[in-house]
Amino acid sequence: MSHGPATDVRVRRALRSDLDALAELEQAFPGDRMARSSFARLLARDSAEVWVAELGGQVVGDAVVLFRRGFDSARLYSMVVDQRFRGRGIARSLLEAAEEGARERGVVVMRLEVREENAPALALYRRAGYVVVGRADDYxxxxxxxxxxxxxxxKGGATVRGVPFHPQSFSFTSGSACLMMAMRHHGYPVPLDRWLELALWREATTTFTRKGDGGLSAHGLAVAASRRGFQSRVVTPDAGVPFDGVLQGEAREVARISHAGFERELRGLGGKVEVRAFDHQDAADAVERGAVPLVLLAGFDPEREHPEQPGRWLVVTGFDADHLYLHDPLVAEGEARADNVHLAMKKEAFDRACRHPEAAQRAMVLVERWGSVSRRQPDDG
Ligand SMILES: CC(C)(COP(=O)(O)OP(=O)(O)OC[C@H]1O[C@@H](n2cnc3c(N)ncnc32)[C@H](O)[C@@H]1OP(=O)(O)O)[C@@H](O)C(=O)NCCC(=O)NCCS
Structure with a gap:
């Protein structure tokens, strides 16, 4: 198939007055359709751009791009062209406008998902320079x-590892969810269910506190990983007990005893602790070596941050010359999992977020590989 450029087509940002036309177009979409109210929400969001193609004053196609504040990646969420006007380059024009809009925002990478059997859409994206980087069953x-x-x-490539994504299912389990992603990446064969998520949190927690993932510590995470046969390493500039400054009385005592216990057990299991500053380069080097870095970041996402619990764990999945790529286990309401994967964060922003003065801990856990002999075998189901 070959088309000339669609010169009579005008692509522009959608307005509220386009809502009826957008809902109507959606009827032509295969499967999961967006409601009029969803479009209305998208139009009101600063983190979404909706584009429409007009032909003779009539809306005949749309494209939706989603952004995340603080990140330089975007997702082409949806694209559809009225059946009667397909094959004349309208989708191509929409895609170009959507990409241009994203680039204006500083976006360096656009991601999208498409049905495996959708040959026209696949041809469109491939022709526009998209490459297949993965496949998701039952999507x-x-x-x-x-x-x-x-x-x-x-220009220039990126190294991005196919780390599977796992969303946290409790407000305080970002650390467990991140560890589960690392475990699965290294081939851990048990289901990533909520029991494992809780079990890891219980194992890795010093004492319950509202600070930083309910008291889950980097050393605790490394111990939970090591108990399951993973080689793990903690890198932290702080030699002291995490949360010590915010705890009192018995809670402080419990945290101190737990931390000392974690350090002892980690050493016994062959894990390492490096007390030193770290930055994006350490994370990128670890990815290069095949490790999965889990890192506690704070201050990068003020809209979602819990004021009493500054920071959450994210997984570093890759890097390029200017960015780190991250999986964020905290999926906000109304978001799909796909909005949280391989998010591009500027290296400077990453460094600020891992040194944030409010963070409960400054630490990175490197989950290096799986397969060393495990002394204990917790029952993960
Ligand atoms: C996919 C879709 C948006 C394409 O819209 P379109 O306006 O017909 O596409 P265009 O005319 O701009 O075509 C651009 C390129 O897409 C590819 N393409 C489009 N239709 C195709 C078809 N039926 N068969 C093979 N390739 C096709 C071609 O590579 C084409 O480039 P070319 O004309 O230079 O060969 C349209 O078919 C559609 O709305 N499908 C239903 C919704 C959907 O699947 N959306 C995408 C998933 S998010």
Whole structure:
């Protein structure tokens, strides 16, 4: 198939007055359709851009791009062209406008998912420079598989590992969710369910505190990993007991005893602790070596941050010349998992977030590999 450029098509940002047309167009979408109210929400959001293509004053196609504040990556969430006007380059024009809008915001990488059997859409994206980087089984409501595609807008490559994503299912379990992603990446064969999420949190927690993941500590995470046969390493500039400054009485005593116990057990299991400052380069080097870095970041996402619990754990999945790529286990209401994967964060922003003065801890846990002999075998189901 070959089309000339669609010169009579005008692509512009959508307005509220387009809502009816957008809802109507959605009827042509295969599977999971967006409601009029969803479009209304998207139009009101600063973190979304909705584009429409007009032909003779009539809206005949749309494209939706989602952004995350603080990150230089975006997701092409949806694109559809009225059946009657397909095959004349309208999607191509929409895609170009959507990409241009994203680049204006400083976006360096656009991601999208598409049904594996959607040949026209796949051809469109491939032709526009997208490459398939993965596949997700059972992705859509009707259980169809999705292909994951990515396009980089900047020169130079990126190293991005296919770390599987796992969302946290409690407000305080970002650390466990991150460890589970690392474990699965290294081939851990048990289901990533809520029991494991809680079990890891219980094992890794010093004493319950509202600070930083309910008291979960980097050393505790490394111990939970080591008990399951993972080689792990803690890098932290702080030699003291985490949360010590914010705890009192018995809670402080429990935290001190737990921390000392974690240090002892970690050494016994062959884990390492490096007391030194770290930055994006350490995380990138670890990814390069095949390790999965888990890192506590704070101050990068003020909208979602719990004031009493500054910071949460994220997984570093890759890097390029200017960015680190991260999985964020905290999926906000109304977001899909896909909005939280391989988010591009500027290296300077990463360094600020891992040294944030409010953070409960400044630490990185490197989950290096799986397969060393485990002395204890917790029952993960
Ligand atoms: C996918 C879709 C948006 C394409 O819209 P379109 O306006 O017809 O596409 P264009 O005319 O701009 O075509 C651009 C490129 O897409 C590819 N393409 C589009 N339709 C195709 C088809 N039926 N078969 C193969 N390739 C096709 C071609 O590579 C084409 O480039 P070319 O014309 O230079 O060969 C449209 O088919 C649609 O709305 N499908 C239903 C919704 C959907 O699947 N959305 C995408 C998933 S998010």
């Amino acid at each position: 859509y409501q009707d259980h169809a598989a999705a292909l994951r595609l990515r396009k980089r807008f900047v």
